[in-house]
Amino acid sequence: MNINDMRGALHSFDDSGFTILLDQLEAKRQKAFKLFLSVVFASGFIVFSIFLAQGFTDFVQFSGFGAIFISTIFYRRMATVRREAKGELMPALCKKIGLDYTISPPGHAMHYFDQLSIIPSYDERSLEDQINGKVDDIDFELLEAKLVNVSRDSKGRTTRTTVFQGFLVQFDFHKNFNGQTVITKDHTVIGNFFSNLSKDGERVKLEDREFEDQFEVHSTDQVEARYLLTPRFMERLLSFSRLPSVKQLQLAFKDGSIYMAIKRSGNAFEGGSLNLNDPKLIEQNIKDIALIFDMVTELNLTQDTKI
Amino acid sequence: MEFLIVIGVIAFVIYMIYAGLIKKKNRALEALSSIDVQLKKRHDLIPNILKIAKKFMEHEEEVLTKVTQMRTISASDYDKNNPEEVSQHIEANKKLQSAMMNFFAVAENYPDLKSQETMVRAQETFEEVEGHISAARRFYNSSVTDLKNAVEIFPSSVIAGMIGIAALPYFEMEEIEKKPIDASEFL
Numbered sequence: 179m180n181i182n183d184m185r186g187a188l189h190s191f192d193d194s195g196f197t198i199l200l201d202q203l204e205a206k207r208q209k210a211f212k213l214f215l216s217v218v219f220a221s222g223f224i225v226f227s228i229f230l231a232q233g234f235t236d237f238v239q240f241s242g243f244g245a246i247f248i249s250t251i252f253y254r255r256m257a258t259v260r261r262e263a264k265g266e267l268m269p270a271l272c273k274k275i276g277l278d279y280t281i282s283p284p285g286h287a288m289h290y291f292d293q294l295s296i297i298p299s300y301d302e303r304s305l306e307d308q309i310n311g312k313v314d315d316i317d318f319e320l321l322e323a324k325l326v327n328v329s330r331d332s333k334g335r336t337t338r339t340t341v342f343q344g345f346l347v348q349f350d351f352h353k354n355f356n357g358q359t360v361i362t363k364d365h366t367v368i369g370n371f372f373s374n375l376s377k378d379g380e381r382v383k384l385e386d387r388e389f390e391d392q393f394e395v396h397s398t399d400q401v402e403a404r405y406l407l408t409p410r411f412m413e414r415l416l417s418f419s420r421l422p423s424v425k426q427l428q429l430a431f432k433d434g435s436i437y438m439a440i441k442r443s444g445n446a447f448e449g450g451s452l453n454l455n456d457p458k459l460i461e462q463n464i465k466d467i468a469l470i471f472d473m474v475t476e477l478n479l480t481q482d483t484k485i
Numbered sequence: 486m487e488f489l490i491v492i493g494v495i496a497f498v499i500y501m502i503y504a505g506l507i508k509k510k511n512r513a514l515e516a517l518s519s520i521d522v523q524l525k526k527r528h529d530l531i532p533n534i535l536k537i538a539k540k541f542m543e544h545e546e547e548v549l550t551k552v553t554q555m556r557t558i559s560a561s562d563y564d565k566n567n568p569e570e571v572s573q574h575i576e577a578n579k580k581l582q583s584a585m586m587n588f589f590a591v592a593e594n595y596p597d598l599k600s601q602e603t604m605v606r607a608q609e610t611f612e613e614v615e616g617h618i619s620a621a622r623r624f625y626n627s628s629v630t631d632l633k634n635a636v637e638i639f640p641s642s643v644i645a646g647m648i649g650i651a652a653l654p655y656f657e658m659e660e661i662e663k664k665p666i667d668a669s670e671f672l
Contacts, residue, residue, distance in 0.1 A: 354613070383627050401519050404620035 181314045181471055184275040188467060191274055193460050199266060204454040207259040214252040221245030263454045264307075268447055271463060272309055283308035283321045291323075291346050295360050295377050295396075296428040296439040298341040300325035307447050309467070313474050317350040320470060322446050344425070344442040345469070349479055351406075351436040357399035359406055360430040361415070364394045386412045392419065406431050411477070418476040423469055438473070502641045506650050509632040513653050514565055516625035520656065523618040524559070524578055530614060531556050531585070534607050538588070541598040548584075548591050555581040572654040579658075585611075622656045629653050 272279035379398040397403035426441035559577040
């Protein structure tokens with residue numbers, strides 16, 4: 179199946195087989211939502227009553243935390259229903275275009291990304307939505323990652339900061355190369371100085387001013403880096419990085435593959451706040467999957483590409 | 486004491502400029518060597534292409550001879566530290582590339598050659614080698630720009646003049662060659 183056939187098949191996806199199931203799941207989600215709201219109000223009311231009776235005591239604080247904990251459990255029930263819908267819908271959508279889908283990818287799936295300097299350092303990670311297969315004879319693997327940094331202040335309070343949320347993608351790159359070339363966001367002079375300390379290889383100075391303004395390139399082989407980053411390919415990378423669905427792009431070439439870390443806003447393949455039986459949910463999932471095609475077409479990753 | 490400090494600082498600055506110049510020169514020479522590595526691949530490939538083509542292009546003796554001549558000239562030894570000889574070497578390789586482009590244009594008239602599997606493979610390899618040459622050329626030109634700036638801008642220009650460091654010539658493509666080569670269009 180070529181890329182146009184895949185696009186066609188995806189956009190002509192027959193969702194009639196899912197209507198009943200999604201209606202049932204939406205009913206379940208609404209029930210879980212109502213329950214969640216009731217729990218929030220009830221526990222809030224109890225905590226507030228104790229506060230009125232006792233003032234701001236340790237017991238009130240304890241009750242407050244308990245209320246939040248219970249509310250979280252009920253919120254998770256809603257999330258579980260949403261995940262159930264995704265677990266039904268995404269494999270079917272991917273199967274339709276000859277791709278494989280795994281809702282919970284194994285941890286080693288991001289082994290290479292950990293080694294390359296294209297994702298920020300992190301303390302906790304959550305991986306989901308692994309899609310792999312072939313697009314126009316190009317093998318690829320995509321997964322969605324959320325990377326979190328955990329810091330503790332002097333009082334022992336913990337702060338969690340999301341440092342990356344988006345896609346980690348690996349495509350076979352049909353050019354022969356042996357070294358490692360890493361393309362990261364330009365952080366201006368001082369930022370680059372510190373971020374370059376942890377990078378392998380030398381900085382590569384390229385002719386494209388706009389590309390140089392946007393990215394910082396490091397490689398273990400100066401010639402190979404230019405062989406990979408032809409003037410046309412640099413233009414394509416710039417154009418891809420400007421797509422509305424791409425918040426930030428960092429990539430690397432290693433062992434015959436191109437690795438991309440694509441920052442996005444929000445969780446993909448979830449349909450945002452849409453109801454589970456809303457037809458736009460499937461449309462949104464199709465749009466998210468179509469980003470894979472955009473990568474192949476915008477970057478022209480087809481097998482016979484040499485420039 | 487102050488005088489010695491001032492002398493020390495000046496000597497240090499001069500040394501840094503000197504070291505920077507030598508680094509840039511060596512970098513440009515390294516880049517020139519990397520071009521030669523890639524050009525050697527092209528030189529090694531051309532006889533194979535000509536051998537296959539000869540069977541089909543018997544009436545194109547002139548085209549084939551031109552490629553052979555240019556290949557011989559471009560493979561001549563030269564002194565990497567002599568900008569004039571580097572320039573001649575670059576010019577010879579540009580002529581070889583033009584001769585190869587002409588060869589592929591003429592080869593377009595021979596459909597039998599186009600369908601030869603060995604030719605298709607040789608042409609794919611040639612295309613890849615051209616990609617590497619282009620990359621090496623870009624690395625070289627970037628290094629030459631750094632060296633040229635250091636050699637021409639004061640105060641490093643003074644030290645470059647004193648120790649005899651000169652800028653190397655650019656390896657520029659002619660206008661006609663700036664179009665990406667897709668040899669498959671010709672075969």
